[in-house]
Amino acid sequence: MPADRVFRIHARCPRTRARAGVLNLPRGPVETPVFMPVGTLGTVKALTAGELEALGAGLILANAYHLHVRPGSEVIERLGGLHRFMAWHRPILTDSGGYQVFSLRNRARVTEDGVTINDPCTGELAELSPEGVIEIEERLGSDIMMPLDQPVPYGTGAARTAEATARSDRWAARACVERERRGLTPPDRLLLGIQQGGFSEELRLDSARRVGELPFDGYAVGGLSFGEPPEVMRRLSRLSGDALPDDRPRYLMGVGLPLDIVRAVADGMDMFDCVLPTRLARHGVAFVADVPVQLRHSRWREENAPLDPACACEACALYPAAYLAHLVRAKEILGCRLLSLHNVHYYLRLMERIRSAIAAGTFGAFAEDIELRTAGAGDSSEPEEGVSGWSPRTVD
Amino acid sequence: MPADRVFRIHARCPRTRARAGVLNLPRGPVETPVFMPVGTLGTVKALTAGELEALGAGLILANAYHLHVRPGSEVIERLGGLHRFMAWHRPILTDSGGYQVFSLRNRARVTEDGVTINDPCTGELAELSPEGVIEIEERLGSDIMMPLDQPVPYGTGAARTAEATARSDRWAARACVERERRGLTPPDRLLLGIQQGGFSEELRLDSARRVGELPFDGYAVGGLSFGEPPEVMRRLSRLSGDALPDDRPRYLMGVGLPLDIVRAVADGMDMFDCVLPTRLARHGVAFVADVPVQLRHSRWREENAPLDPACACEACALYPAAYLAHLVRAKEILGCRLLSLHNVHYYLRLMERIRSAIAAGTFGAFAEDIELRTAGAGDSSEPEEGVSGWSPRTVD
Numbered sequence: 001m002p003a004d005r006v007f008r009i010h011a012r013c014p015r016t017r018a019r020a021g022v023l024n025l026p027r028g029p030v031e032t033p034v035f036m037p038v039g040t041l042g043t044v045k046a047l048t049a050g051e052l053e054a055l056g057a058g059l060i061l062a063n064a065y066h067l068h069v070r071p072g073s074e075v076i077e078r079l080g081g082l083h084r085f086m087a088w089h090r091p092i093l094t095d096s097g098g099y100q101v102f103s104l105r106n107r108a109r110v111t112e113d114g115v116t117i118n119d120p121c122t123g124e125l126a127e128l129s130p131e132g133v134i135e136i137e138e139r140l141g142s143d144i145m146m147p148l149d150q151p152v153p154y155g156t157g158a159a160r161t162a163e164a165t166a167r168s169d170r171w172a173a174r175a176c177v178e179r180e181r182r183g184l185t186p187p188d189r190l191l192l193g194i195q196q197g198g199f200s201e202e203l204r205l206d207s208a209r210r211v212g213e214l215p216f217d218g219y220a221v222g223g224l225s226f227g228e229p230p231e232v233m234r235r236l237s238r239l240s241g242d243a244l245p246d247d248r249p250r251y252l253m254g255v256g257l258p259l260d261i262v263r264a265v266a267d268g269m270d271m272f273d274c275v276l277p278t279r280l281a282r283h284g285v286a287f288v289a290d291v292p293v294q295l296r297h298s299r300w301r302e303e304n305a306p307l308d309p310a311c312a313c314e315a316c317a318l319y320p321a322a323y324l325a326h327l328v329r330a331k332e333i334l335g336c337r338l339l340s341l342h343n344v345h346y347y348l349r350l351m352e353r354i355r356s357a358i359a360a361g362t363f364g365a366f367a368e369d370i371e372l373r374t375a376g377a378g379d380s381s382e383p384e385e386g387v388s389g390w391s392p393r394t395v396d
Numbered sequence: 397m398p399a400d401r402v403f404r405i406h407a408r409c410p411r412t413r414a415r416a417g418v419l420n421l422p423r424g425p426v427e428t429p430v431f432m433p434v435g436t437l438g439t440v441k442a443l444t445a446g447e448l449e450a451l452g453a454g455l456i457l458a459n460a461y462h463l464h465v466r467p468g469s470e471v472i473e474r475l476g477g478l479h480r481f482m483a484w485h486r487p488i489l490t491d492s493g494g495y496q497v498f499s500l501r502n503r504a505r506v507t508e509d510g511v512t513i514n515d516p517c518t519g520e521l522a523e524l525s526p527e528g529v530i531e532i533e534e535r536l537g538s539d540i541m542m543p544l545d546q547p548v549p550y551g552t553g554a555a556r557t558a559e560a561t562a563r564s565d566r567w568a569a570r571a572c573v574e575r576e577r578r579g580l581t582p583p584d585r586l587l588l589g590i591q592q593g594g595f596s597e598e599l600r601l602d603s604a605r606r607v608g609e610l611p612f613d614g615y616a617v618g619g620l621s622f623g624e625p626p627e628v629m630r631r632l633s634r635l636s637g638d639a640l641p642d643d644r645p646r647y648l649m650g651v652g653l654p655l656d657i658v659r660a661v662a663d664g665m666d667m668f669d670c671v672l673p674t675r676l677a678r679h680g681v682a683f684v685a686d687v688p689v690q691l692r693h694s695r696w697r698e699e700n701a702p703l704d705p706a707c708a709c710e711a712c713a714l715y716p717a718a719y720l721a722h723l724v725r726a727k728e729i730l731g732c733r734l735l736s737l738h739n740v741h742y743y744l745r746l747m748e749r750i751r752s753a754i755a756a757g758t759f760g761a762f763a764e765d766i767e768l769r770t771a772g773a774g775d776s777s778e779p780e781e782g783v784s785g786w787s788p789r790t791v792d
């Protein structure tokens with residue numbers, strides 16, 4: 001089945017570049033714009049696969065590199081693949097380890113052939129090549145594979161950025177060859193290309209053109225949300241979206257806060273992943289009316305009402321907000337469990353609201369409304385004061 | 397309703413002192429022998445009240461002292477009581493804080509009036525008196541209240557043990573007066589007496605006699621599992637059981653491993669609580685065929701079968717054991733969540749097996765079988781080798 005039969009766009013916003021569609025995958029349809037909860041090590045932190053299914057998640061993200069190191073991609077293959085291992089039966093997208101080439105860059109050595117990472121958890125050397133990553137993703141049973149790439153930190157010089165981008169583009173071509181050789185074809189297996197280009201508009205456009213010419217089933221914008229100012233991220237993601245093929249899904253990797261997602265949808269992005277809903281939960285932060293609030297704040301101490309009276313998640317349906325606040329203060333595991341559930345529920349409902357607004361032709365007004373309401377809660381790149389321990393760019 | 401209508405014994409073992417019965421409480425019947433999962437701070441660690449209900453827990457334990465300090469017994473009262481706060485609708489037994497008089501003894505000052513504890517979490521002084529504890533337990537909405545007592549560590553001298561025991565007995569009498577004054581009567585509110593006496597047989601018998609003469613609805617054996625050798629615990633618990641009224645429930649506080657519970661049931665004990673199922677889970681230890689096993693052990697690394705193929709809990713029904721082992725090694729929250737669920741399920745099923753055996757007249761053989769099978773797994777006071785971080789007597 002060609003990719004254009006896998007991805008169908010069924011509505012477009014008349015005022016923005018937003019579009020609503022569906023990815024028809026054998027393990028289940030994925031309605032876009034979609035948010036993927038992050039399950040780096042084969043678990044969306046603190047939640048079960050059954051809970052994610054009940055929350056309506058259609059697609060989750062796991063990390064090929066991390067699972068290759070622990071418990072081992074061969075181990076998972078022998079046990080019947082990642083879906084069976086973690087009891088999640090809907091589609092999985094696997095990130096390649098390109099992010100770890102950045103986040104573990106002090107422990108990584110990059111050559112034209114690939115990258116060697118001295119893993120901080122096991123102390124062992126893991127070798128990743130463009131071909132090897134496809135093999136790992138095949139073993140895991142990934143539904144949507146990402147190729148190995150080499151993003152660069154914000155502030156990297158022009159020459160090094162150009163070199164890493166050209167290498168990422170060459171690696172992308174090698175990944176395409178390898179997936180063909182292995183017969184990993186749609187709709188069972190999608191492979192998305194990743195545009196790089198650092199923080200240079202020219203390199204971003206070059207990379208979009210080169211990657212866009214390769215036979216990928218969709219295209220990701222990589223290397224953003226890597227420490228750059230929010231306006232830089234937005235300018236580059238908009239420019240990148242415009243430069244990538246319109247008829248394939250576009251994935252803005254690692255983004256972000258609710259307003260970041262709404263803005264990127266307006267720029268034509270279809271797929272998102274971010275650790276924030278579960279990481280913020282572990283720091284006592286929950287989303288209420290599209291804004292992150294800190295449960296340690298004294299206003300919640302004796303709050304008899306639910307955290308969000310409009311929310312239908314278990315944490316809001318069963319408990320007074322004061323109970324959640326107590327669990328957070330007492331550092332009880334149930335606290336991060338219930339807040340993780342609430343925050344993932346919130347993100348999935350946000351995407352539903354976005355899709356409905358696009359289908360109804362009202363997305364422009366929806367985006368303006370959320371911009372107005374949440375801009376007052378601070379810059380979109382920083383949750384409200386009191387969000388202690390909030391750190392968007394460390395490893396999940 | 398007098399207490400003998402609340403507690404009914406319906407079967408007795410012909411070979412041991414074991415008996416099976418039921419505590420008829422307004423919030424639901426509690427079949428005995430019963431194991432109470434420990435929810436010190438209003439949460440059985442890592443589990444929801446809904447999960448405990450689905451597992452068939454009939455009675456859980458919370459700690460009046462800890463909840464009085466955090467979030468405050470007045471706060472919980474204003475929010476409608478502990479049951480509503482934590483969304484648990486079956487009975488709750490509240491421990492008094494007597495255990496903390498022991499475990500926080502370096503921060504506690506005891507007088508005839510009561511005890512002042514410098515709380516290690518808040519840094520504030522909490523004052524507990526026999527009357528004040530009853531008031532706190534009334535505020536929380538406790539179904540089964542425990543009075544303030546003063547247990548002593550193993551190795552305490554005879555004079556100090558006698559003094560603490562006599563004081564505990566006087567405090568017990570004051571608790572009875574206070575519960576009368578407040579009209580906290582069965583079946584809505586039970587109050588159990590606590591026998592003390594340290595590690596002296598004579599003092600244990602004295603205390604059992606004095607506490608046994610007070611109008612309690614049941615009797616607990618306190619101050620055991622406090623660092624003494626297992627044979628000392630068993631001798632004293634057997635002697636104490638014999639000395640306490642036969643027609644009321646008997647509660648062996650803080651015990652224990654499966655074999656400890658089976659032995660104590662044989663000695664006539666009806667109620668148990670212990671942090672082990674959830675604490676061991678947090679250290680990667682699960683009960684399989686009545687024996688604790690360490691999931692970090694290499695034997696689980698590629699185990700495709702469930703942890704316990706005979707177990708119906710979610711952790712065993714949905715996942716290969718290798719997934720649980722991976723979560724434990726990766727220190728994922730879901731790992732301690734699923735092992736906590738499994739271990740609490742195991743303890744509750746153990747009690748069901750015990751009750752069925754008593755009802756069928758086969759408890760003697762049941763106890764012999766479990767003694768034979770698990771004695772090979774090491775002394776009952778110590779789980780098998782490799783149970784890292786196992787420490788039975790620290791605060792939950």
